[in-house]
Amino acid sequence: MAFQSPYDLYELVVGLEVHVQLNTQSKLFSRESTAFGNNPNTQVSAITLGLPGALPFMNKEVLKKATLMGLALNCQIEPHNFFERKNYFYGDLPKGYQTTQDQLPIAKNGYLEVRFNQSKVEAIRINRIHMEEDAGKSIHDLSAYNTAIDLNRAGVPLIEIVTEPDINQAETAAAFINEIRQIVRALGISDGNMEEGSLRCDANISVMKKGATTYGTRCEVKNINSMRNLKRAIAHEFKRQVEVLEAGGSILQSTLNFDAETGETSVMRSKENAPDYRYFPCPDLPPLELTASFINELKENMPKLPAQIAMEIVEEAELTYAEALIIALDEAGYDFYLKAKTQVKQIKALVNWLIGPLRNYIQENNLRYESAPFTPTQIAEIINLVEAREISMQVVMNDLLPKIYPEAKVSSLIDDLNLRISDNETDLMNYISEVLSQYKTQVEAFKKGKKGVLGLFVGEVMKKAKGKADPQKVNSLILEKLNEI
Ligand code: ADP
Numbered sequence: 136m137a138f139q140s141p142y143d144l145y146e147l148v149v150g151l152e153v154h155v156q157l158n159t160q161s162k163l164f165s166r167e168s169t170a171f172g173n174n175p176n177t178q179v180s181a182i183t184l185g186l187p188g189a190l191p192f193m194n195k196e197v198l199k200k201a202t203l204m205g206l207a208l209n210c211q212i213e214p215h216n217f218f219e220r221k222n223y224f225y226g227d228l229p230k231g232y233q234t235t236q237d238q239l240p241i242a243k244n245g246y247l248e249v250r251f252n253q254s255k256v257e258a259i260r261i262n263r264i265h266m267e268e269d270a271g272k273s274i275h276d277l278s279a280y281n282t283a284i285d286l287n288r289a290g291v292p293l294i295e296i297v298t299e300p301d302i303n304q305a306e307t308a309a310a311f312i313n314e315i316r317q318i319v320r321a322l323g324i325s326d327g328n329m330e331e332g333s334l335r336c337d338a339n340i341s342v343m344k345k346g347a348t349t350y351g352t353r354c355e356v357k358n359i360n361s362m363r364n365l366k367r368a369i370a371h372e373f374k375r376q377v378e379v380l381e382a383g384g385s386i387l388q389s390t391l392n393f394d395a396e397t398g399e400t401s402v403m404r405s406k407e408n409a410p411d412y413r414y415f416p417c418p419d420l421p422p423l424e425l426t427a428s429f430i431n432e433l434k435e436n437m438p439k440l441p442a443q444i445a446m447e448i449v450e451e452a453e454l455t456y457a458e459a460l461i462i463a464l465d466e467a468g469y470d471f472y473l474k475a476k477t478q479v480k481q482i483k484a485l486v487n488w489l490i491g492p493l494r495n496y497i498q499e500n501n502l503r504y505e506s507a508p509f510t511p512t513q514i515a516e517i518i519n520l521v522e523a524r525e526i527s528m529q530v531v532m533n534d535l536l537p538k539i540y541p542e543a544k545v546s547s548l549i550d551d552l553n554l555r556i557s558d559n560e561t562d563l564m565n566y567i568s569e570v571l572s573q574y575k576t577q578v579e580a581f582k583k584g585k586k587g588v589l590g591l592f593v594g595e596v597m598k599k600a601k602g603k604a605d606p607q608k609v610n611s612l613i614l615e616k617l618n619e620i
């Protein structure tokens with residue numbers, strides 16, 4: 136029998152708790168700005184401090200954004216939901232309780248299809264999405280003896296997304312977070328930036344023997360601030376837990392800290408339970424009642440999500456999912472695509488331009504699709520001309536795009552600039568002879584089977600022709616010539 140490593144005997148089980156900071160102007164229950172990076176403790180009202188007599192009130196934008204996320208994750212929206220107080224003491228929580236949702240969250244029982252490529256999809260069930268306020272920030276590295284506290288972040292709105300323990304691989308966990316980030320950006324409800332903390336993730340991790348019917352005891356790992364660290368934390372815990380169990384020990388339910396430097400976890404505290412927090416409905420905030428029209432309006436105006444857009448593009452343009460996603464993730468680029476699509480002869484050609492040369496051109500010249508010096512109609516026309524071998528891609532990139540302006544008539548501009556392909560075979564054959572005698576060693580290499588050098592010859596001939604040649608024609612003429620040598 137083949138040797139079986141102990142790790143192969145176990146299955147990984149992961150459930151995620153993802154906090155998303157919503158990008159509202161003001162806080163969840165008060166008017167202070169949520170802007171990041173201002174002087175510490177300058178955005179703190181009596182409400183945030185929980186001073187006597189201060190009364191919180193609901194920010195309606197939060198309600199909209201949380202509902203949108205619920206809809207995007209295929210949840211049931213709970214029209215009657217309410218806030219509760221989660222009681223605990225910590226310096227960055229001056230009120231002594233976090234206002235959050237417990238018994239009745241705004242959304243529950245959803246799922247997210249995590250897509251790896253065209254055909255591979257994994258559905259992860261969403262247990263709930265609830266709204267809550269963020270705490271302040273404890274700063275430990277200002278002084279060796281004291282902890283400083285900045286309360287600007289206290290009261291900033293969050294949604295927490297809780298998955299069922301459906302994740303069996305670190306890759307899936309990372310793909311889930313990636314997809315959540317794409318969705319919150321597409322919905323415009325958060326910047327989803329993990330490094331800056333607007334997307335934070337705790338991972339509940341356990342292991343069980345393959346084929347077991349009950350879950351093992353889980354540990355909750357905190358302080359994971361990147362996708363890479365999420366994968367590292369999961370891998371580390373899987374290994375650690377298997378080793379503990381194989382040595383005859385047992386896993387203690389606990390909250391662990393992830394250390395990005397060592398890649399290891401350490402115990403922060405043994406796990407507290409819900410009753411410890413003495414949750415009770417917040418007497419200062421009336422229960423929320425979402426009307427059907429409020430929910431329906433959000434549903435009707437919900438933008439298409441990137442995965443859906445990408446799948447549509449995959450179908451109409453025979454691309455891979457990863458390629459299509461490049462367009463789907465760029466709102467303005469997708470808009471440009473939609474406008475140009477109806478005017479090109481081949482959608483596939485358009486998409487190749489959008490994820491290739493045009494994308495590079497936009498990036499290199501610091502342009503944006505919204506304010507680019509060319510319109511979708513012009514680009515569609517250019518692509519059709521390239522496909523019809525009227526102009527080469529090289530000339531488009533080097534000579535036409537730098538001169539184009541939105542009102543220009545493409546074919547007149549091409550004529551004015553004298554950019555049309557005008558390759559007569561005599562000229563081309565001369566260029567080819569010149570190039571092949573210039574690159575003798577490469578010609579030898581080609582003869583010995585190194586076919587890759589053909590690209591070099593084509594490029595050099597195209598240069599001599601100032602780009603005004605049809606690369607495919609050049610290609611076949613070179614091959615003919617090489618056969619003769
Ligand atoms: P609590 O209220 O104590 O935080 P929950 O039931 O709300 O516990 O679960 C919190 C998270 O832990 C969820 O994401 C859930 O999927 C995950 N989870 C629950 N049991 C396990 C387990 N045995 N292994 C891994 N994750 C788990």
Ligand code: MG
Pocket residue numbers: 297
């Ligand atoms: Mg919980």
